[in-house]
Amino acid sequence: MREFIGIILLVPQGLVPLVLIALGVESQGWSLAMHLPPWAQLPGAIAFAVVGALLTVSGIRSERGR
Numbered sequence: 001m002r003e004f005i006g007i008i009l010l011v012p013q014g015l016v017p018l019v020l021i022a023l024g025v026e027s028q029g030w031s032l033a034m035h036l037p038p039w040a041q042l043p044g045a046i047a048f049a050v051v052g053a054l055l056t057v058s059g060i061r062s063e064r065g066r
Contacts, residue, residue, distance in 0.1 A: 002062065006055030014049025021045060 017033040021042055028034045033045040 001059065003056045003059030006052045006057075006059055008052070009048050010052030010056060014045055014047075014052050017041065017045035018049065 012030075013032055017031045020027065020031075020034065031045075033041055033048055036044045
C-alpha cells in the first residue's frame, strides 16, 4: 500500500508538476503543487517527489522482507 501511495505522490504530484513548471505551463489540473502560490510550487513539487520516492522505496523494501 505504501508503494502505491508513493507512486501517486511521486509521478502525478511531484514529477509532472516539475515538468510543467520547467516548461512554463500555467495549467493547474489536479496536481496539488500547481494550486500552491507561485513561490511555493517548485518546493512543493520537490517535496511531493521526495516523499513519494521514500514511500515507494520503503514499501518495496517491506514487501521483500528486508
